[in-house]
Amino acid sequence: MPKFLKYLRRLLAVLVGGSCLLLFLDIMRLAPSWFTGLAEIQIVPAIIAGSAVVLVVMGLLTLLLGRVYCSVICPLGILQDVIFRFKKWYLRIVKKRKLLKARYREPWNIVRYGILSVVAVLFAIGVIYPLLLLDPYSNFGRIAVALFRPVVVAGNNLLAGWMNAAGNYSLYNIPQLDMTTIVVLMAAVVLVILIVMAWRAGRLWCNAICPVGTLLGLLSRVSLFRVHIDKTACTKCGLCASACKSNCIDFKNGTVDVSRCVTCYDCLDRCRQDAIKYRPTGWSLRKSEAKSEQIETSTSSSAEVKDSVAPIAENTADYDASRRQFLKGALLTATVLPTAKLFGQEVAGGTPARILPMPPGAVSRERFLSKCTACQLCVDKCPTNVLKPAFLENGLTGMMQPYMRFEVEKFCNFECKVCVDVCPADALLPLTLEEKKLTRVGVAVFDKERCKVYESHVDCGACAEHCPTQAVHMVPFEDGLTIPEVTEAYCIGCGGCESICPIDPPAIHIQGVDEQIMAEQPPKDTVELNEVTDFGF
Numbered sequence: 001m002p003k004f005l006k007y008l009r010r011l012l013a014v015l016v017g018g019s020c021l022l023l024f025l026d027i028m029r030l031a032p033s034w035f036t037g038l039a040e041i042q043i044v045p046a047i048i049a050g051s052a053v054v055l056v057v058m059g060l061l062t063l064l065l066g067r068v069y070c071s072v073i074c075p076l077g078i079l080q081d082v083i084f085r086f087k088k089w090y091l092r093i094v095k096k097r098k099l100l101k102a103r104y105r106e107p108w109n110i111v112r113y114g115i116l117s118v119v120a121v122l123f124a125i126g127v128i129y130p131l132l133l134l135d136p137y138s139n140f141g142r143i144a145v146a147l148f149r150p151v152v153v154a155g156n157n158l159l160a161g162w163m164n165a166a167g168n169y170s171l172y173n174i175p176q177l178d179m180t181t182i183v184v185l186m187a188a189v190v191l192v193i194l195i196v197m198a199w200r201a202g203r204l205w206c207n208a209i210c211p212v213g214t215l216l217g218l219l220s221r222v223s224l225f226r227v228h229i230d231k232t233a234c235t236k237c238g239l240c241a242s243a244c245k246s247n248c249i250d251f252k253n254g255t256v257d258v259s260r261c262v263t264c265y266d267c268l269d270r271c272r273q274d275a276i277k278y279r280p281t282g283w284s285l286r287k288s289e290a291k292s293e294q295i296e297t298s299t300s301s302s303a304e305v306k307d308s309v310a311p312i313a314e315n316t317a318d319y320d321a322s323r324r325q326f327l328k329g330a331l332l333t334a335t336v337l338p339t340a341k342l343f344g345q346e347v348a349g350g351t352p353a354r355i356l357p358m359p360p361g362a363v364s365r366e367r368f369l370s371k372c373t374a375c376q377l378c379v380d381k382c383p384t385n386v387l388k389p390a391f392l393e394n395g396l397t398g399m400m401q402p403y404m405r406f407e408v409e410k411f412c413n414f415e416c417k418v419c420v421d422v423c424p425a426d427a428l429l430p431l432t433l434e435e436k437k438l439t440r441v442g443v444a445v446f447d448k449e450r451c452k453v454y455e456s457h458v459d460c461g462a463c464a465e466h467c468p469t470q471a472v473h474m475v476p477f478e479d480g481l482t483i484p485e486v487t488e489a490y491c492i493g494c495g496g497c498e499s500i501c502p503i504d505p506p507a508i509h510i511q512g513v514d515e516q517i518m519a520e521q522p523p524k525d526t527v528e529l530n531e532v533t534d535f536g537f
Helices: 002-025 033-040 043-049 052-065 068-073 075-093 109-124 129-134 136-165 181-201 204-208 211-220 239-243 283-295 300-347 365-371 377-381 418-422 452-456 496-500
Strands: 225-229 276-280 387-389 402-404 442-446 472-476 482-486 508-512
Touching (some): 002 033, 033 043, 043 136, 043 211, 052 068, 052 211, 068 075, 075 136, 109 211, 129 136, 136 181, 136 377, 181 204, 204 211, 377 418, 442 482, 452 482
Antiparallel strands (some): 442 508
């Protein structure tokens, strides 16, 4: 059974972790649509989206089995396991097995509960940025998109070049995403920190930095199934602790810190005395009492009393420790709250001088900035690459969150709503295709004096040709020429006009809006809608 649990957990982790990686690295867009469900079952997006079903299921799963989310479902946790496994392989290869010796580390309670308190308080007053920085799923997404995806695309393009030269066109060049430097830098910093922490102490990030890990750790303190050590059978050899990636097994005292245990089951089959078990709370202790009764003869009565008192004392100690930690967290929360409110009032809601369009479904800038975790999934999946992570384009509190930047061949496809469909946090509300076609993300602004028709007296009209709603249309100008005109009521801000304008910078551009409303639909009896799925001459 111990080996079965361990290998089952590893198999599930490989399947889920590999699927999450494929979700972000599917540059050929071959993965089925249900893959996006892997993002929707992540805890932080579920909290922001208010997904009660996901939160209840994850809560019950933790209360029943412990922190299986951290070991099986969280992609960042699985990435740390890969790093930790690589470390073990490396130390065996270089024959430095002594560095794999058992070691128990004291928990960083002040750090982890302090971070959880600060993040929770700031989130409660509408400041999402600290949570955005620490969310394990979003960090994994930024690492995958900013660091891993460029390598995959470069490899694909190199192979495509060789195959195309040989007459095989089954692969084709894929453009690299135009990633903001801040996103690449943040992803690189987090990856380096993960490597250092995982190399030195396994799941230290999960048990010291990650607010999700800390929250689940509080729940796991009262979980039904836990890892127990049978003190009567334990020889204190330390083999179980040497396999523990969370450094939470104190083999000298025969205890396991369940708040840090990520339920990886790696320790179960290491014990040669069968002294460590994954059982319902109290089971192993009752078994120990029974064994003690069989062994002890002359002092059976005193042994029974001693063994029955020990678990009560341990449970009381656990309860007192939990209560002290809760009080510490509450004190930190009370201390941080006034500062957090001032910080939130100072930085929240700041908007840039030029309003840039948000993706469709954002509803309002305030709502979008308070919900988007900057996981970069919409940026990765946008077929026209019109979405780009922001530096300061969304304001100080909107760094790394996406905005729309229209360039040549970069526009919001009229027949596409991929970004809306893949957003796991409901930062982009679900829209039908018909609703999306009328959602105004911005308004076209036409600079007549820069227009090629006005300036050079030549025929153009590319912007009108590529406006799917005919918000941009041609009107008589002079010398038989026509010039563009914008009817704002029909404009949805898709950027087709801006992306096709031959003037640099364009004579027509999209001005974003703070509130996304529904545009008017032009009368079908007077204006024939252009069915445009691709733009360009």
